[in-house]
Amino acid sequence: MTNRNYQICTSCVMDTTDSTIVFDDQGVCDHCNTFKNVTLPSWDTGEAGQAQLDALVTTIKREGQGKDFDCIIGMSGGIDSSYLTYIAKEKMGLRPLVFHVDAGWNSQIAVNNIERLIDGLGLDLFTEVIDWQEMRDLQLAFFKSGVPHIDSPQDHAFFATMYKFATQHNVKYILTGANLSTECIRNPVEWMYYQSDSRQLKDIHRQFGTRPLKTYPVTSILWHKIWLPYFKGINVVRPLNMVPYIKEEAKQLLMDRFGWQPYPQKHFESRFTKFYESYWLPERFGYDVRRVQYSSLIVTGQMTRDEAIELLKKPSYDESTIRQEIEFVANKLGISHDELNGFMALPRRTYKDYKNQRQIYDYGARLMRALGLEIGGKR
Ligand SMILES: [Zn+2]
Numbered sequence: 001m002t003n004r005n006y007q008i009c010t011s012c013v014m015d016t017t018d019s020t021i022v023f024d025d026q027g028v029c030d031h032c033n034t035f036k037n038v039t040l041p042s043w044d045t046g047e048a049g050q051a052q053l054d055a056l057v058t059t060i061k062r063e064g065q066g067k068d069f070d071c072i073i074g075m076s077g078g079i080d081s082s083y084l085t086y087i088a089k090e091k092m093g094l095r096p097l098v099f100h101v102d103a104g105w106n107s108q109i110a111v112n113n114i115e116r117l118i119d120g121l122g123l124d125l126f127t128e129v130i131d132w133q134e135m136r137d138l139q140l141a142f143f144k145s146g147v148p149h150i151d152s153p154q155d156h157a158f159f160a161t162m163y164k165f166a167t168q169h170n171v172k173y174i175l176t177g178a179n180l181s182t183e184c185i186r187n188p189v190e191w192m193y194y195q196s197d198s199r200q201l202k203d204i205h206r207q208f209g210t211r212p213l214k215t216y217p218v219t220s221i222l223w224h225k226i227w228l229p230y231f232k233g234i235n236v237v238r239p240l241n242m243v244p245y246i247k248e249e250a251k252q253l254l255m256d257r258f259g260w261q262p263y264p265q266k267h268f269e270s271r272f273t274k275f276y277e278s279y280w281l282p283e284r285f286g287y288d289v290r291r292v293q294y295s296s297l298i299v300t301g302q303m304t305r306d307e308a309i310e311l312l313k314k315p316s317y318d319e320s321t322i323r324q325e326i327e328f329v330a331n332k333l334g335i336s337h338d339e340l341n342g343f344m345a346l347p348r349r350t351y352k353d354y355k356n357q358r359q360i361y362d363y364g365a366r367l368m369r370a371l372g373l374e375i376g377g378k379r
Contacts, residue, residue: 012295013308017286018188020379030379031185035299039184042372045244053242057092063172069097071173074162075117075125076100077110077269080177082117082260083250084240088175089121092239097169099126101161103135103154103270104332109261110269120258128161134216136333138201139272141208143340146349148191148285151276153216155195160217163224166234179240182247182266185296186378191287193351194361194378196221203355221360247302265316266293275329278317284344290316 008015009029015021022030044052064070073088073096075081088094100114118125135153142150166174193200198220205213228234254260267289268274281287294308317325330340351358368374 009295011305012185012298013291013305013312014185014295015291017288017291019190020188031295032299035184039180043180043241045242049242053092053239056237056239056242057094060092060094060173064095067170068095069169069171070095071175072097072099072162072166072169072171073175073177074099074101074158075114076158077106077113077117078177078263078267079247079251079254080179080182080240082113082254083245084175084177085117085121085123086254086257087239087243089123091243094175096123096175097126097165097171098123099128099161099165101154101158102127102129103157103272104130104132105154105270105272107263107269107271107274109263113258113260113269116258116260117254126165128165128217130157130217131215133211134213137209137211138205138213138216140210140333140335141205143343144208144346145204145354146346147193147204147351147353148281148287148348149193149195149351150280151273152193152195152197152201154270154272156198156201156219157217159196159224160219163219163228163234164217167228167232172233172235174234174236176236176238177240178238179245181240181245181300181302182293182296184300185292187287187289187292189358189378190350191281191285191289191292193356194358196224197351197357197361200351200354200356207354221357221364225364247297264318265290271325271328271332275325278315279322279325280344282316285348288312288316 004016004019006016007023007027009021009023009032010027011032012029014029014031024033060070071088071094073081073085075085075098077100085096085098088096098118114125135157138153139150142153162174165171196219198218201218229236251260251262255262263269265274265278267277277289281289290312294303294311297303298305298308326340327337330337333340365374365378
């Protein structure tokens, strides 16, 4: 923590809780300026985007000829992956293999949403169930390590499974719901370290885990960022950046068409992520991910700054149900309420306190941006 004076961006709602934020002389933050100067000029959801999408569809269909599936989509039940699945099937006319990773924390709404979408679109669902004893051990290890990013075990399993399915089924295209419309401003690395960093995951588990990870899926940046794309020809694409994607309209469409149910906040499809993003991060570290989510909506014209300021006055968790949420997380992990509270009070650590591959991520991100292969990114 620095002793910097508090400041909030005059254009979005990012503030000095992001300790590396930089403001220009108008009080506008670097997230906003990067969006305006870098992201916006290379993002087109009009004619150019449509042409890009059409070309992508042609390539995917050609590559997928004679195969059971032409692409892969990971489905959480949240809005981005749900809308993506709809677009892929209905608008792109693809034959996706849809998979879901069950890490033990699905909310009932998520389960219903996945079922409704899959049935409504006439698709098959592949569910990968993560061994609960290993998952639990890894999650407890992250709690004990003192770092903010305790949702890494879930996210990492998701990424690793995605690549595993792609190689197993020999599918060349992975479609992800990652998008600029609702995520153009990203969680700073300080708040949410790279979940795919297997070196960090293994180091934390080595120090605090109590049983070996025998079946838990592990990926590594060199495998999925170099080996798979450049030697195996497996590509990750983001179709939601090529079509107009307005959150409220997408939500309405999914509700009307499939009986999909909305969540009170992005990522709340997992009960663990809900605890982590609404309680753990803001209460223990002062990181409120709603700032990032709302700021993305503000700069893309989907929310006003005043609306966001108003929403941020309330805590991100529901005060009337948070006790039950904490109870649920403790029970599920098989620890007492006091133990969980004890983790809240541990000395605060960062990713830097453990082995990590930050340098590789930074180098890779700079290279991708220089080659024009990626817009934006974390910082
Ligand atoms: Zn800003």
